[in-house]
Amino acid sequence: MKILGIESSCDDTSISIVDNDKNIIANETLSQNQIHKDYKGVVPELAARNHVLYIDKILKLILKQNQIRITDIDLIAATVGPGLIGGLLVGLTFAKTLSQVNAIPFIGVNHLEGHALTIRLTNEVEYPFLLLLVSGGHSNFYFISNVNSYKFLGGTLDDALGEAFDKVANILELGFPGGPQLELLAQAGDYKKISLPKPLINSKNLDMSFSGLKTAVLNNSKKGKNDISNSDLAASFQKSVAEVLCKKISLAIDISNKESFNFKNVVVSGGVAANNYLRKKIINTVKSKGKSIFFPPPNLCTDNGAMIAWAGYELYRAGLKSKLNMKAKPRWPLENVRERL
Ligand code: KG4
Ligand code: ZN
Numbered sequence: 001m002k003i004l005g006i007e008s009s010c011d012d013t014s015i016s017i018v019d020n021d022k023n024i025i026a027n028e029t030l031s032q033n034q035i036h037k038d039y040k041g042v043v044p045e046l047a048a049r050n051h052v053l054y055i056d057k058i059l060k061l062i063l064k065q066n067q068i069r070i071t072d073i074d075l076i077a078a079t080v081g082p083g084l085i086g087g088l089l090v091g092l093t094f095a096k097t098l099s100q101v102n103a104i105p106f107i108g109v110n111h112l113e114g115h116a117l118t119i120r121l122t123n124e125v126e127y128p129f130l131l132l133l134v135s136g137g138h139s140n141f142y143f144i145s146n147v148n149s150y151k152f153l154g155g156t157l158d159d160a161l162g163e164a165f166d167k168v169a170n171i172l173e174l175g176f177p178g179g180p181q182l183e184l185l186a187q188a189g190d191y192k193k194i195s196l197p198k199p200l201i202n203s204k205n206l207d208m209s210f211s212g213l214k215t216a217v218l219n220n221s222k223k224g225k226n227d228i229s230n231s232d233l234a235a236s237f238q239k240s241v242a243e244v245l246c247k248k249i250s251l252a253i254d255i256s257n258k259e260s261f262n263f264k265n266v267v268v269s270g271g272v273a274a275n276n277y278l279r280k281k282i283i284n285t286v287k288s289k290g291k292s293i294f295f296p297p298p299n300l301c302t303d304n305g306a307m308i309a310w311a312g313y314e315l316y317r318a319g320l321k322s323k324l325n326m327k328a329k330p331r332w333p334l335e336n337v338r339e340r341l
Helices: 033-039 044-065 085-102 111-122 161-171 179-187 211-223 230-258 276-288 305-317
Strands: 002-007 012-019 024-031 075-081 106-110 129-134 139-146 149-155 265-269 292-294
Touching: 002 085, 002 111, 002 305, 012 044, 012 305, 024 044, 024 305, 033 044, 044 085, 075 085, 075 111, 075 305, 085 106, 106 111, 106 305, 111 129, 111 139, 111 265, 111 305, 129 230, 139 230, 149 230, 161 179, 161 211, 161 230, 179 230, 179 276, 211 230, 230 276, 265 276, 276 292
Parallel strands: 002 075, 075 106, 129 265, 265 292
Antiparallel strands: 002 012, 012 024, 129 139, 139 149
8 A cells, every 4th residue: 555644734734655564655845944934933824825836746756756646545644633724724724625626535634643653664563552742732642552542641731842842942942843953952961060950840740831841941041151152051951841841751660650540651852852952861761661662763753754654544445535615723742543534
């Protein structure tokens, strides 16, 4: 089977062709970073307009490059939510039209489900597994029992982690999106120069909070102390984030064990999972708890069409298909994923 995956929930227009043997035949992403950087964040209307401008061109390009005709495609999967409504409507309408005109089955995919299942495209990871999803919009723990069966365990009460990275990068004038630049800058810094808070690190549940940590960076940057550089602040921010994440992952494993969730593997996905510093710390923590740890490759941690194609394939294989009247869902928690209409 060849599956077409269409992702347009935020500022990346991404289309991919994946097959049922886990080959990524094509994965083309058009980033809109240059368009949004002057605004220091994604402007929804501009994002939607640019999806409209390029979505058909990306499809034509990948079909041509791989000498595939649209009628060779067996399943069309598109992100239905959560995300920015304008972008979702563009991708969804495009997918439904292709499905209707070419008589190809259509399946609507939850964006978080795409991030959750990517690891099964790139690695041999069996269900069930414990997932930490850390992206620009979400920072949550889930227990993934099977395709279409996801349990929310806890997560951030305010900013998503990627959002905190982007805002701190903005304070340190690193440009947008700031996650990768912040990681780079932190390499040159000394976290010992300044100690930043580790919000909710000792709470006995999986609640997290990153907005106070971001404000602490702002307050310290305003103090303008000569002996503390931006790289020291970046290093200390990452250190606090790593300590909180590791403590919470450890707790999530304990909670899951206590509730008799029987699992071997821990998966971390979403844009922030591309961060190498965090990866190293998390690997050590998870191994010390006797579990195996998996991350998708960095280019599949951030938004991409391949994750949507793969999740679509898993759903279809499980007997699911969507109707063409399926609506875009700007809010769609992963635990409500069964409400697929
Ligand atoms: O998953 P994603 O592409 O989009 C959402 O679903 O939100 O995640 C994007 C987020 C951005 O906030 C970006 O700054 C962050 O992931 N990110 C990183 C890194 N690469 C991307 N954060 C920290 N370190 C990185 N290397
Ligand atoms: Zn995402």
